[in-house]
Amino acid sequence: MNVAIVGATGAVGIEALRILEQRRFPIDELRLFASPRSAGTRLSFRGRGLDVAPLSPACFDGIDLAFFAAGAAVSRDYGPLVIRAGAVVIDNSSAFRMAPDVPLVVPEINPDALRRGAPLIANPNCSTIILLMAVAPLHRVARVRRVVVSTYQAVSGAGRQAMRELEDQSRAALDGRPVEPRVLPHVCAFNLFSHNSDIGADGANVEERKMAEETRKILADDGIGVAATCIRVPVMRAHSESILLEFERPLSPEQAREILSAAPGVRVVDDRAANRFPMPIEAAGGDEVLVGRLRSDPSRGDGRGLLLFACGDQLRKGAALNAVQVAEHLPLPGPRISKAVAQ
């Protein structure tokens, strides 16, 4: 298969490259693209150096599969063109996620959505993926009616430069030097702030709206209410989420633990005696979403409320790993099918 990565020098692009290598994804030719500013960079893949080329419409001749990780504008500009050139697009951006005919897929949760042979598959928002890895297995058993979630989001979600900014600001703060936000809108070192996305008339920011809408689409259940509060914290690359669930049917913490212990891609970390629960430094670099702090909601007494805490690597399961897993689930020869759909 001939594969392209668009946005190869970004945090998600670099992670995608590593994951394709680690998972021995079948690749004949790999082409890497980035903005003119980052083009010319040389990245290593399977022991060989690959030059990153600037993106142009002619780049996709002969490409079967293209990963897009360069933001919504690039996906909107190039996605349709790449599909017309005959490739399947797996898009990490939000550009097409809510389009009715675009599958929005977490392979452990809704692999069936892939069967349609769509030419473009959207990778969900990172916070949504991590939330649903913990929620979907429970939803199947007891039917979630309401989600209240507060996030503790790593700076990696704002890209590689935001990660460097957290490092630089932390050094400056420790040395007593002035700390100036450049990439993120507010100081991130030893601070936290409401997610840096636009706020709508209802007071929700874009990240919170994504979590609500994408949850309903992926679980194919418009009756799920979602109250999300998205907060950035000075953590490098794993998101954490404090989650309250309300179910249609009672579900005990013990049942939840059993269900989650058997769920693929989930690891239960819930050692009360040792006070050991999911932590971002233990989720970072790993493939699993860690889930713990399982307990009954003490604010309602009917056994239908559950509290839990989850951490997942934002760049891996939250983005690049999920995209590669989607590619692994594509019905082969997917690209040939999709070509017909695109025309």
Added chain:
Amino acid sequence: MNVAIVGATGAVGIEALRILEQRRFPIDELRLFASPRSAGTRLSFRGRGLDVAPLSPACFDGIDLAFFAAGAAVSRDYGPLVIRAGAVVIDNSSAFRMAPDVPLVVPEINPDALRRGAPLIANPNCSTIILLMAVAPLHRVARVRRVVVSTYQAVSGAGRQAMRELEDQSRAALDGRPVEPRVLPHVCAFNLFSHNSDIGADGANVEERKMAEETRKILADDGIGVAATCIRVPVMRAHSESILLEFERPLSPEQAREILSAAPGVRVVDDRAANRFPMPIEAAGGDEVLVGRLRSDPSRGDGRGLLLFACGDQLRKGAALNAVQVAEHLPLPGPRISKAVAQ
């Protein structure tokens, strides 16, 4: 008035000293006490150096008012003794908070609880104070029935050594040196973890239980359900809280904003256009609890749900400032009244 601070060299003790100075609290003599390990330190008060003495039962002769900020064990050992010596105790520890005859007071919220002339007044848990500064004004109008809160707690809550640990670990992590937790049970630099207090049979940790029980006691309403999740984040000294409230009567975000704008000790920071909301670095060092992200709970459509986000300085309003405010509210000559009560 003759005043003592027990635990004067700790994070809260040092802050109490500063606040007594800043607020020109009427003091004839000030005596500072600490553990034998910290005794001998010299601290400045109103331009004079004061020696910190080791704690002993004879220390409280002639003392009218004693601030305790040295942990529950010291309060249990020395509190009754100091009361018998004729002083009023304002105790920052959890030792006596839930005792039925001990007032648990946030002066802006339940000053009436002070009128009984009790010899010991308990200062509430820091997370609870910050929560209730935002919640109580709304409760008065629409009656809170349920609180779902996730905290983002600064390391200062674990004391001065934990604050130094965050600095040291951050430096080590940035330099690529190994990071070893010593004071806190887990790595705090660029990480977060479930609050380091014991977990009970219901799965709640002690901090979460405090938030529930103290909320009901301070608001004098046993019908309030509280689902708290307490998390430590790499922030120095201001706690943040993501709060969902359910009310008996509908309350719009606009009404909530108006109520909170008029609430003493609260500052509304809620600029949607500029994406500017409460942040710990802006709450740190200040007296006000910052409240923002006011919006209707999108997961229920009956106007009885409200989301908000609050930040407050853990060492000031969360501890030392509240204690000094309690002292300012004591009916004078409080110590004389209390002496009779203690006997």
